[in-house]
Amino acid sequence: MLNTSRIIAFVPVSDVDRAMHFYVDVLxxxxxxxxxxxxxxxxxxxxxRLTRVVELPAAEHTIVGWSVANIDVTTAELAARGLGFHRYDGIVQDQHGIWLSPKGDQVAWFSDPDGNTLSVTQFAESPATSMA
Structure with a gap:
């Protein structure tokens, strides 16, 4: 039923204007x-959809991610706009914060101004194939 409907993603934010500037100016x-x-x-x-909420519980996982064609170019462009990437204990990441998954996907994580964890991923295979 919903397999032919477009998805809408919701991100909770405490300040809509501040979040809008991040998602527009940085991303x-x-x-x-x-x-x-x-x-x-x-x-x-x-x-x-960035939605204002009164209380913003911290999510301990990625809430929105983007599939990118070239993660090196994408992370370099985002870093040039002042974005820093997360470092996690227990996983090996390169000097840019990129993790190489066992399947060959490359992932880097970062946060928006409200602390929501976001990511960029370069899939080793096409995203449609990797969902199998």
């Missing part, structure tokens, strides 16, 4: 709608 997304309560962004055809 390069485009605003399609905005109020004090929410901001709707276009993420390559996926609707990413």
């Amino acid at each position: 390069g997304l485009t605003v399609t709608d905005y109020t004090d309560e929410y901001c709707v962004l276009d993420a390559a055809g996926t609707c990413l």
Whole structure:
């Protein structure tokens, strides 16, 4: 039933304006709608909705990730915009914070201004194939 419907991603934020500037100025997304309560962004055809919440519980996992064609170029561009990447104990990451998974996928994690963990991934295979 929902396999033909487009997904909408929701990200909880404490300050819509601050979050909007991060997602637009640092990540390069485009605003399609905005109020004090929410901001709707276009993420390559996926609707990413930043929604103001009163309490923002810290998620200990990735809440939104992007599939990228070249993780080295992407992380370099994001770093040039002032973004820092997470380092995690127990996993081996290169000098840029990129982890190489056992399947060959490469992943780097970072946070938005509210501490939401986001990621970029370069899949070893096409994303459709890697979902099998």
